[in-house]
Amino acid sequence: MARRMATSPAMDAVEPAIAPIAARGPSWDGRLTVLVLFLPPALLLFTLFVVVPIGEAAWYSGFNWNGFGRPTNWIGLDNYRFVFQTRAFWLALRNNGLIIAVSLLVQLPLALTLALMLAERFRGAVALRMLFFMPYILAEIATGLIFSFVYDGDYGLVASVWRAFGSEAPHLLASTDTAMLAVLIVIVWKYFGFHMMLFIAALQSLDKSLIEAARIDGATRSQTLRHVVIPLLYPTIRLSVFFAIIGSLQLFDLVMPLTRGGPADSSNTMVSFLYNNGISRMRVGYGSAIGVILFMTCVTFAFSYKRWFMRDE
Amino acid sequence: MRLLRKLGLAATAWLLAQGAAMADTTVKWLHIEVNPAQVKIWEEVARAYEASHPGVKIEMQFLENEAYKAKLPTILQSKDRPNIIYSWSGGVLKAQIEADVLDDITDQVKGYSDTLTPAALAAFSRDGRVYGLPTALSQVGFLYNKELMAKANVDPASIKTWDDLLAAVKTLKAAGVTPIVVGGADKWPLHFYWTHLAVRIGGKPAFDAALRGENGGFAGETFQKSGELFKQLVDLQPFQNGFLGFKNPQAVGYFGDGKAAMTLAISSVYHLQRALAADKVGLGEDKIGWFDFPVVPGGKGAPSDTLGGITGWLVTKGSPKEAVDFLKYFVSKDVQTRLAAGNYIVPVVKGAEVGLNNAFMKRIADNLAKSNYHQNFYDQSLGPSVGRVVNDVTAEIAGGSMSPQDAAKAIEAAWKQGN
Numbered sequence: 001m002a003r004r005m006a007t008s009p010a011m012d013a014v015e016p017a018i019a020p021i022a023a024r025g026p027s028w029d030g031r032l033t034v035l036v037l038f039l040p041p042a043l044l045l046f047t048l049f050v051v052v053p054i055g056e057a058a059w060y061s062g063f064n065w066n067g068f069g070r071p072t073n074w075i076g077l078d079n080y081r082f083v084f085q086t087r088a089f090w091l092a093l094r095n096n097g098l099i100i101a102v103s104l105l106v107q108l109p110l111a112l113t114l115a116l117m118l119a120e121r122f123r124g125a126v127a128l129r130m131l132f133f134m135p136y137i138l139a140e141i142a143t144g145l146i147f148s149f150v151y152d153g154d155y156g157l158v159a160s161v162w163r164a165f166g167s168e169a170p171h172l173l174a175s176t177d178t179a180m181l182a183v184l185i186v187i188v189w190k191y192f193g194f195h196m197m198l199f200i201a202a203l204q205s206l207d208k209s210l211i212e213a214a215r216i217d218g219a220t221r222s223q224t225l226r227h228v229v230i231p232l233l234y235p236t237i238r239l240s241v242f243f244a245i246i247g248s249l250q251l252f253d254l255v256m257p258l259t260r261g262g263p264a265d266s267s268n269t270m271v272s273f274l275y276n277n278g279i280s281r282m283r284v285g286y287g288s289a290i291g292v293i294l295f296m297t298c299v300t301f302a303f304s305y306k307r308w309f310m311r312d313e
Numbered sequence: 314m315r316l317l318r319k320l321g322l323a324a325t326a327w328l329l330a331q332g333a334a335m336a337d338t339t340v341k342w343l344h345i346e347v348n349p350a351q352v353k354i355w356e357e358v359a360r361a362y363e364a365s366h367p368g369v370k371i372e373m374q375f376l377e378n379e380a381y382k383a384k385l386p387t388i389l390q391s392k393d394r395p396n397i398i399y400s401w402s403g404g405v406l407k408a409q410i411e412a413d414v415l416d417d418i419t420d421q422v423k424g425y426s427d428t429l430t431p432a433a434l435a436a437f438s439r440d441g442r443v444y445g446l447p448t449a450l451s452q453v454g455f456l457y458n459k460e461l462m463a464k465a466n467v468d469p470a471s472i473k474t475w476d477d478l479l480a481a482v483k484t485l486k487a488a489g490v491t492p493i494v495v496g497g498a499d500k501w502p503l504h505f506y507w508t509h510l511a512v513r514i515g516g517k518p519a520f521d522a523a524l525r526g527e528n529g530g531f532a533g534e535t536f537q538k539s540g541e542l543f544k545q546l547v548d549l550q551p552f553q554n555g556f557l558g559f560k561n562p563q564a565v566g567y568f569g570d571g572k573a574a575m576t577l578a579i580s581s582v583y584h585l586q587r588a589l590a591a592d593k594v595g596l597g598e599d600k601i602g603w604f605d606f607p608v609v610p611g612g613k614g615a616p617s618d619t620l621g622g623i624t625g626w627l628v629t630k631g632s633p634k635e636a637v638d639f640l641k642y643f644v645s646k647d648v649q650t651r652l653a654a655g656n657y658i659v660p661v662v663k664g665a666e667v668g669l670n671n672a673f674m675k676r677i678a679d680n681l682a683k684s685n686y687h688q689n690f691y692d693q694s695l696g697p698s699v700g701r702v703v704n705d706v707t708a709e710i711a712g713g714s715m716s717p718q719d720a721a722k723a724i725e726a727a728w729k730q731g732n
Contacts, residue, residue: 066698067386068412082730153555171555174497176714262498263557264714265705279383281698282408 079289115199144257404696447625449658494573496561500704516614532725540717569595
């Protein structure tokens, strides 16, 4: 389900292709050929791998079904009721909220600050950029495993730091109070480099003459930053926020090797909740219901965000 | 005239059948075994079968445990499905039988099936029809580290009742020894406590009644009491630091490293701890011991009742008859004796226990032979959905985030919700 969300740009790709139909121009014949040739494959693939599975998930969510044979036991909206009655679902939703909050309030400012420092040319800038970008290149599962060793209360890095101060190390991932915090730290560590790179790219393509003009007019460094540079970065910031939120909603592969959503569901995200309760329990109907809820959340967010914040792009 | 035609048809059918038998047949065998030494023996067995049955090819396929469970429903409904698949019996098997994805092999194993331990065969039968063959049995009980027990002056032989265990935990703690190690992140190692207590408190009648929804089902007295007694243990903080973050292999390794006095584990851990210990040596035979799960005074379960696994193989719908034939060969006295000699299994074929050459394995086999009620793991017997709820709530009791009463109610609610 989560991966499917990533295809939403494909939807946008279809739109402009259809638009010219309304505006018939002199080149209509040529475009028709292009349409006839190029639209069907894309449309077919999109339907087959995006629309149909989503429809199927919605259909399955009405059944009490363990995945064997055809679903026959129609229970209407009961699966949705069960989901909303589950404490773990609300915990997962809260955790997704936390991830979004931390992404927006900690990760993005951190990425922006670093980008402002590293966008300029100085010795070692490129090396530092690479260093900060490195975590993003690592596979999520590998990152999760590495950090499960780092957090290990007996042998881990955190434990040895703790011991250096002479106290007994906590098992961060084993406590309901600290597990989510530990996961959040890994998330920030893993993804800030990606947003930093986005900002650096944007900063480097800024029109330098505007900044120079501000300087000539006597603006201080912080004034330039506040009134010129950051406003010019708004399109990138909006994009970054969009990626951060969608990524947060879909987070799964970091959580599994770290905590599997535990202890006592305290670090589940929506998707790991879906996996733990839908797939490993072979409750396909129930899992589909969670998937549909997640899908609706993502779609609602994506469309309203585009409508309100990314209208110009 | 009619007779002639019938004869003709029969002859044609016979010829066709002959033709089919002559053609090459591939039997696809999907397993989840991760122990390379055991897989090697299996492969040798498969090659030996091929050598004595020309035209038959045994193809081994592997999937990791969790991946196997998740993919199985899809695999079973594909055209390219494997012919022989792994099974823990229980609720998943029931669902598979109801979905009609398995072959009924009753007729093909007639006669042969008498060589198997009846209780093991019963786990793979339903309404008198056989759907698979068992291969191995296991028992859950306490393994202990002799040196650490001696250090704290605890005599393992004296731990007979649940209160004895609690007392031993207190003594061990006072002596500065970690009493028990458990892989709490995997949850199922914790569910052994709750479920074995239920086996001791209520015995078979309580479990059967709960399945029928009588006496309050799984929210009934037996299961609430199981949670309460488990909580008594949890309140002593008997487990290693951060036990909710330990996966089972880590916990087994921790025990093998000699860092904790006891672990409640499947009998196979006796040998597995060596491979998972940090030094790959672990605890030698002279340093490790076993005692059965303590009894609960006043409990309805017999002290000889056991909790453990019954594992085996199923034949999927539409498989060639060679699949069953190979299984009969695989679960034969010879092969079982060989696997028993390697300490991989407690055999299910009568007479194969002569292969057991290790005092510990013999003891487990003996326990299982004496047991009148061998309860399959709850997380298997109750099916994947309710089974996982049992795992979840026991982990929550252990973590202190759920009361024993709420835990029992949650299981009952899941059981009622079905699927």
